[in-house]
Amino acid sequence: xxxxxxxxxxxxxxxxxxxxxxxxxxPWSFKTIETRPLTPKARTRTSxxxxxxxxxxxxxxxxxxxxxxxLESHPALEDIPGLNRSATRIQWLEALRPNKTDVVTYLxxxxxxxDRWAKAMVEQSINGSTHFNYYAIGPLPVSSKTQVEPLRxxxxxxxxxIKSAISSFATLQSYAIAFARNISDITEELLDAPVNxxxxxxxxxxxxxxxxxxxxxxxxxxxxxxxxxxPHSSAWSILPQGLFMKLEVNPELEHGYRVVQWYYNGIxxxxxxxxxxxxxxxxxxxxxxxxxxNWTHTEDLTENEERADPPPVMIQPYGPRYKFxxxxxxxxxxxxxFYFTSFLSTGPALYDIRFxxxxxxxxxxxxxxxxxxxxxDPIQGGQEFLDAAFGMGKYAFELVPGYDCPAYADxxxxxxxxxxxxxxxxNSICIFEYTADSxxxxxxxxxxxxxxxxxxxxLRYVATVGNYDYTxxxxxxxxxxxxxxxxxxxxxxxxxxxxxxxxxxPRSTSSPTHPPGAKADTYGYRIHPAASTxxxxxxxxxxxxxxIATTSNTFTRLQVLPAHRSYEWEQPEIxxxxxxxxxxxxxxxxxxxxxxxxxxxxxxxESATERNKWGEKRGYRIVPGxxxxxxxxxxxxxxTVLGRSAVWAEKDVWVLRRKDQExxxxxxxxxxxPRDPLVDxxxxxxxxxxxxxxxxxxxxxxLVLYLNLGAHHVPHSGDVPNTLMHTSxxxxxFLPNNFEDRDPSRRTSQGxxxxxxxxxxxxxxxxxxxxxxxxxxxxxxxxxxxxVEYFGGRYEKGLDVGLGQVEPDLWGYDGGKQEAELTLNGTxxxxx
Numbered sequence: 125x126x127x128x129x130x131x132x133x134x135x136x137x138x139x140x141x142x143x144x145x146x147x148x149x150x151p152w153s154f155k156t157i158e159t160r161p162l163t164p165k166a167r168t169r170t171s172x173x174x175x176x177x178x179x180x181x182x183x184x185x186x187x188x189x190x191x192x193x194x195l196e197s198h199p200a201l202e203d204i205p206g207l208n209r210s211a212t213r214i215q216w217l218e219a220l221r222p223n224k225t226d227v228v229t230y231l232x233x234x235x236x237x238x239d240r241w242a243k244a245m246v247e248q249s250i251n252g253s254t255h256f257n258y259y260a261i262g263p264l265p266v267s268s269k270t271q272v273e274p275l276r277x278x279x280x281x282x283x284x285x286i287k288s289a290i291s292s293f294a295t296l297q298s299y300a301i302a303f304a305r306n307i308s309d310i311t312e313e314l315l316d317a318p319v320n321x322x323x324x325x326x327x328x329x330x331x332x333x334x335x336x337x338x339x340x341x342x343x344x345x346x347x348x349x350x351x352x353x354x355p356h357s358s359a360w361s362i363l364p365q366g367l368f369m370k371l372e373v374n375p376e377l378e379h380g381y382r383v384v385q386w387y388y389n390g391i392x393x394x395x396x397x398x399x400x401x402x403x404x405x406x407x408x409x410x411x412x413x414x415x416x417x418n419w420t421h422t423e424d425l426t427e428n429e430e431r432a433d434p435p436p437v438m439i440q441p442y443g444p445r446y447k448f449x450x451x452x453x454x455x456x457x458x459x460x461x462f463y464f465t466s467f468l469s470t471g472p473a474l475y476d477i478r479f480x481x482x483x484x485x486x487x488x489x490x491x492x493x494x495x496x497x498x499x500x501d502p503i504q505g506g507q508e509f510l511d512a513a514f515g516m517g518k519y520a521f522e523l524v525p526g527y528d529c530p531a532y533a534d535x536x537x538x539x540x541x542x543x544x545x546x547x548x549x550x551n552s553i554c555i556f557e558y559t560a561d562s563x564x565x566x567x568x569x570x571x572x573x574x575x576x577x578x579x580x581x582x583l584r585y586v587a588t589v590g591n592y593d594y595t596x597x598x599x600x601x602x603x604x605x606x607x608x609x610x611x612x613x614x615x616x617x618x619x620x621x622x623x624x625x626x627x628x629x630p631r632s633t634s635s636p637t638h639p640p641g642a643k644a645d646t647y648g649y650r651i652h653p654a655a656s657t658x659x660x661x662x663x664x665x666x667x668x669x670x671x672i673a674t675t676s677n678t679f680t681r682l683q684v685l686p687a688h689r690s691y692e693w694e695q696p697e698i699x700x701x702x703x704x705x706x707x708x709x710x711x712x713x714x715x716x717x718x719x720x721x722x723x724x725x726x727x728x729x730e731s732a733t734e735r736n737k738w739g740e741k742r743g744y745r746i747v748p749g750x751x752x753x754x755x756x757x758x759x760x761x762x763x764t765v766l767g768r769s770a771v772w773a774e775k776d777v778w779v780l781r782r783k784d785q786e787x788x789x790x791x792x793x794x795x796x797x798p799r800d801p802l803v804d805x806x807x808x809x810x811x812x813x814x815x816x817x818x819x820x821x822x823x824x825x826x827l828v829l830y831l832n833l834g835a836h837h838v839p840h841s842g843d844v845p846n847t848l849m850h851t852s853x854x855x856x857x858f859l860p861n862n863f864e865d866r867d868p869s870r871r872t873s874q875g876x877x878x879x880x881x882x883x884x885x886x887x888x889x890x891x892x893x894x895x896x897x898x899x900x901x902x903x904x905x906x907x908x909x910x911x912v913e914y915f916g917g918r919y920e921k922g923l924d925v926g927l928g929q930v931e932p933d934l935w936g937y938d939g940g941k942q943e944a945e946l947t948l949n950g951t952x953x954x955x956x
Contacts (some may be wrong), residue, residue, distance in 0.1 A: 749855025874916030
């Protein structure tokens, strides 16, 4: 087997859900929504086929089954010293994406399709410790040539997995539940609720939310906080209760786990008996519980005149104008073409993106989504999530037609292979064309008015990871611009708020005291009698592999600088004029950049060899897009809890050499080994030269970018019950920069040119290309139009719009027959 084989770090990873509540082991069951033509006159879709096979597509169910059977009995999974074979379990499988170097040659039709390989995540018990390891299996289909070997080459230091500090998540969960039974008297006394024993519908029951505060080797510490269920709207994350316990995970302990500390109402207790004794003492002060109620409900079902009439909606009377090969997942729209697939860990990924037959991006994928909190309680004080570990592709659930996407959109299923089975999320990606509420172009002159509609294509999916729903858009504009946009909604993670002025002291004078609420305003706002917000940073990193016209590209910071210049034609009246100039600053070595102050730089990625008609380098600008201002990076410096697991979050834009063995900025397993992550992005930024040098082998000037989106989220009362998407959007855009000889949207946009009456207006329009439109008045008239000339198709007849075109029938929607089991054993690493 060659040293490098198709691989992907984006793969999903079964995760270790102590810290976050994951959605179930049992995937949701979906029914396909019947999509009917929007009008009886919708055009029949013509046959359309991709020019090549989609070499990135996911394993078929047949492929996955054959790989699993082959792998279960293969010696590579058994011939390991200290292995407990009975504990080996194949957690999940996915396609191992081929190397770019192989694919580019294939797309040029110079070689056959690259070999197809699979990637497996395998849980193994070695010398009594749990390991999560990656294996490569191929070539496929399974035959006598198929091999199995540890997947080492995408990772440094010869590693192919991690050692887990927790030997059994199921055992830990059982321990936590059994312990919770023993403290029901405490929770009922302080919180007016028992601990939830597995029924998420229990209205007044509690659940535990845990975060890892320290993990290294075989030892880990976790803080667990009590939360009310909030079953009406799944509002558990804004119902903290203020009772916390600290767990130690250590194989040297008798049972492997123990509770080492308690925290309630600003006071630490060493044992639950210390807390019980304190409760019985006179003067013990209780904090008011945080109850569920109407304040958490996401719907107001009352009727009122303001919304009695339905809102406007978008329709598509003549069917789609884009072409779509559903089998190969290939799209063509107004000069754009691209393939797409989906990863279990990070969702849809786009490949071979071209505009007007020129390459723009080889790859555009989400790599990781991080949330880092700050607060003054044991949970919020260091809570962080790396959501790829939860499977953002797995939790890309069915979209709601007419709401998430227009009713006329194309809906696409995604599949994944977990626990020996193939699961399908029906209608989890949508593709549609849309017309913006603002124009692409307009101009009014003495003789005419010309306007062009702004239409664009969107590929969209929504990933619901616990309390948050992330909507991802990849938008393709007529001029060759491409936008990446993320919006967030869902419930925030609230902190418990107490007005208690308790002076009760802990039994141990060595334990610190800390009154809840005393510093809450440092981290957020009070939003309910017993709840406040916690500030947090969202940072989502995307990998963009630009091939602007060629694979050999350069990166330049085009600075906009104030300047002083002396011009001969202004002498002697103005000796020196204050002005501004462009000053190119080439980026010659791998580095991370922050967005410039006052927009004082333009980040340019340009072809090293290709130029347009005017001799300018063909290129693209990378700029903040249509979101809420400039995308941020992580505020926390040298994060204690993240360690080395998310170095990519420290800057806004990273520029690196592209290498086959460096597949992603992140890795799902990083969440479980933050101090020694499987992928340390900092080790990828080695400061190597970015310009192709004469005589240098193995590098042709191929660059890769990592771009961060997100928000400094400081929730307030308007985030209750849910954060609103238009207040939490973040975007970055790729804009053509001398990529073509003129604006290419003139060839594909639809609009109208109107010749104005009066003086020589009508005559001028007729002389300069007017093709049709009748004169409506004499030349002496002062106002009105002489000619109306459309370019592009227009509506010439009225439309008979059926109800399904504006309000689709939603009774076919099936978002899941069973509510997610938000327990440790319900996570991917829990074994389901």
